[in-house]
Amino acid sequence: MAVIRPFKGVRPKNEIADKVASYPYDVINSKEAMEIAGENPLSFLHVVKPEIDLSEDINLYDERVYQKAKENFENMLKDGNLVQDEKPHLYIYKQKMGDHQQYGIIGCASADEYNNNIIKKHEFTRKTKEDDRTKHVITLNANTGPVFLTYRNQDIIDSTISEYVKSNNPDVDFIADDGIEHTLWVINDDSINTKLVNTFKNNVEYLYVADGHHRSASAARAQTEKIKNDKNPDSNKEYNYFLAVYFPANQLKILDYNRVLFSLNGHEPENFLEKLQEKFDIISEDTTPDPKSPKEFGMYFGGKWYQLRAKVGTYPTDDPVKCLDVAILQDNLLSPILGIGDPRTDNNIDFVGGIRGASELVKRVDSGECKVAFKLHPTSVDQLISVADADKIMPPKSTWFEPKLRSGLIVHLLD
16 A cells, blocks of 8 residues: 655745745756746756756766756755754645645655555656656755655545645745745644555555656666665665655646647648548537547647547547547557657657647747647546556656646655
């Protein structure tokens, strides 16, 4: 059964939490990070994207980048901008984006459970990114960004969180520059911490990586490295656990993850429309970009939106991967017609998160940069869990979770 472990969190002082908390390392690029953190020396981007404090010609994986991250992190500790809690806690983390809100618990997950598939995955990882995050964790001796985990919701966990939130004022509450509200409660009641630990142990069979496959994989690799170099390894030591936020599945919000193509693979526009109708029905031509249901797709092409529906028989109904909308589009259109073999490496395709809206797809096609754009129906949490339970892997860029977790609100030290 699933582990959730209290820990002595390293946190910014409450009055500067809004200045410290930052986007995760993999959500923005170096240029964007430099613009955001340039006039904010407290931003945790100086830790998770330390290249912003070095010359632009230094490779992102250069040893100097990791050492700069360590230096910046240690300076924040030395200056008292980050302070470690005196005793282990679990923490409640609320995020609010528009009308949507979700309550998670920040704790430590077990690297052993990750290795033993109690924590289930649905994506492949890339060795280069794994190597990078592992080196970052080992160099700083800390998990600086949480893994986003989910679980089948339990009423007892929901009610415990709800009662604690109603009875206690938050320790941190701020609205970030993107309009998302972040609220944090430190659970100071030992009986509540114990209750939550035992509830997960007794009631939650599996955890699922929603977002953060590279962070969780690197945490497991860091554990192996720490054990190898420890003369007295102990299963209770902190390096056996990694920072995570546990959200119930019924509260998660997954947005569409859309596709744009830079060419039509040699097809003329008329031929392209004719070809795609072998596997898809054009059910309307209007200004509505959003698919109304699964197996439908919005396509922006030639200055207007089309609504497509996959024909019956073009996909299996008993395969949790092949019946995903992203797989149907790939197998019946992107691969056979537009020549996209491996979406991870093909230079003719790009991916646009649903948070950017349909206007981003229109802009990229109308500008001439791209030839066609596809807007997908969001993958559901149930589909994600079904794929993970079947020990299968989703196609790349299948899910876009919002809101994103902030880095720097809490750090987990490995010793």
